[in-house]
Amino acid sequence: EVQVVESGGGLVQPGGSLRLSCAASASTVSSNYMSWVRQAPGKGLEWVSLIYSAGSTYYADSVKGRFTISRDTSKNTLYLQMNSLRTEDTALYYCAGTRSPGWFDPWGQGTLVIVSS
């Protein structure tokens, strides 16, 4: 069974940067689409970014130009580099395997990012 485990969350000041990691089992990262989805405290789900197995990337408008999704297939790890962080980026960030055309499964347990001064 494919599993994904996120790490890298924490407290960061507005304008700061953070890199999230998602370790996946087997060859998930290289052979599958992968996504990041976030959930602000007490709020609903918001898709953040997706990377296709061929390497194409897509972003929500709210993070475009500030966040970068990438992967290291040798380490079977997905990343989310987050720059110019804003208070509204505070959320639990989930890594998710993604099946064509865009179904999120499986999900990790999430890593919490808090942007505050």
Next chain:
Amino acid sequence: DIQMTQSPSSVSASVGDRVTITCRASQVISSWLAWYQQKPGKAPKLLIYDASNLQSGVPSRFSGSGSGTNFTLTITSLQPEDFAAYYCQQANSFPLTFGGGTKVEIK
């Protein structure tokens, strides 16, 4: 962007009840719709994909229907473990978008 509107935002029901949640897309999305269940403090779980296909391991009391812009998730004979939040999501086009969620609460 495609807006996904769920209703109701919350519903109170009893064990054994039939519950129906609706999801409306702001434009035609064919059958590119999924439903997720999220319990408090847990990650979401995929229940239904392609509008009506049951994810492996999901009980058959869950079913999805619809196409175009109108979709429904039906839970027949609600069980105690079904009290949770439910979200619809479209994958017709980027950005991928979710509905606002429906909380199924115990009456």
